[in-house]
Amino acid sequence: MSYTSIGKTVRLTRILRDGRAVVFAFDHGFEHGPGDFTSETIDPRRVLKKIVDAGVDAVMLTAGLAHVTRDSWLGKTSLIVKITGKTNLRPEEQKLLQSIIGTVEEAVSLGADAVAATVYWGSQYEDAMLSQWVLIKEEAERYGYPCLQLAYPRGPSIKNMYDVEVVKYGVRAAIEVGADLIKTYYTGSRETFREVVKAASGVPVLMSGGAPRKNFIDFLKDVEDVMKAGAQGVVVGRNVFMHENPASAIKAVMKIVHEGLTAEEAYKAMQ
Numbered sequence: 001m002s003y004t005s006i007g008k009t010v011r012l013t014r015i016l017r018d019g020r021a022v023v024f025a026f027d028h029g030f031e032h033g034p035g036d037f038t039s040e041t042i043d044p045r046r047v048l049k050k051i052v053d054a055g056v057d058a059v060m061l062t063a064g065l066a067h068v069t070r071d072s073w074l075g076k077t078s079l080i081v082k083i084t085g086k087t088n089l090r091p092e093e094q095k096l097l098q099s100i101i102g103t104v105e106e107a108v109s110l111g112a113d114a115v116a117a118t119v120y121w122g123s124q125y126e127d128a129m130l131s132q133w134v135l136i137k138e139e140a141e142r143y144g145y146p147c148l149q150l151a152y153p154r155g156p157s158i159k160n161m162y163d164v165e166v167v168k169y170g171v172r173a174a175i176e177v178g179a180d181l182i183k184t185y186y187t188g189s190r191e192t193f194r195e196v197v198k199a200a201s202g203v204p205v206l207m208s209g210g211a212p213r214k215n216f217i218d219f220l221k222d223v224e225d226v227m228k229a230g231a232q233g234v235v236v237g238r239n240v241f242m243h244e245n246p247a248s249a250i251k252a253v254m255k256i257v258h259e260g261l262t263a264e265e266a267y268k269a270m271q
């Protein structure tokens with residue numbers, strides 16, 4: 001085994017400590033803009049402190065935000081640096097492109113455990129995102145860094161991005177280009193997500209949280225379903241930081257992922 005593949009295993013193990021992980025995604029200030037926040041959550045340090053103190057396995061941040069919030073996560077949890085992104089200020093048509101917003105070297109300098117990049121499979125800009133991905137992957141391999149791919153089917157020919165066949169295609173494409181971890185959409189049922197996990201052929205699959213559910217228990221049920229379908233965990237943002245009690249929300253998710261509680265049990269434990 002080469003030094004770099006040992007490094008990659010060490011880092012992956014820090015994120016997936018028991019083979020499963022709950023990752024807190026907090027790149028929304030960049031991807032969606034400040035409109036996602038309240039006067040309370042606009043300070044990323046306050047939000048991150050609550051989530052990290054609750055024991056989350058890793059946080060996924062842009063390099064700049066990781067720098068600004070260092071006192072909230074440093075030495076307390078794993079860091080995944082997201083090195084592609086797009087703002088919501090772009091013209092609509094260009095929202096199907098993610099641009100390079102950081103480097104693997106920055107992630108290394110920050111002491112991160114992985115890098116993350118989005119590919120919108122099916123976008124008219126798929127080619128550009130694939131070229132970026134190949135370069136990111138090449139650099140990450142040199143440093144022994146795992147690459148998390150946000151494998152999101154999104155484009156003019158995709159009618160339903162949650163359709164199992166479409167999600168499976170994105171996952172399969174992600175493993176074909178060497179993703180070490182995959183974050184993708186929930187397909188809406190345990191049975192269909194089982195097919196998604198199968199398509200990943202052993203590469204860990206994490207469910208993408210998505211827009212906040214009206215009732216938090218419904219989100220917990222999705223988490224339970226994907227775990228029962230064989231997923232390795234979740235990457236969640238809005239369903240947690242938009243919750244009235246983010247610490248208790250992330251703890252409930254952790255209980256399902258790491259302790260095997262049902263959604264009902266985890267929800268009851270929050271009361």
Ligand code: FBP
Nearest residue numbers: 025027028031209210211236237238
């Ligand atoms: P959520 O759990 O809030 O969906 O966060 C996951 C995430 O992929 C973020 O990393 C990213 O900022 C956002 O969702 C992307 O949102 P959109 O689906 O609107 O492009």
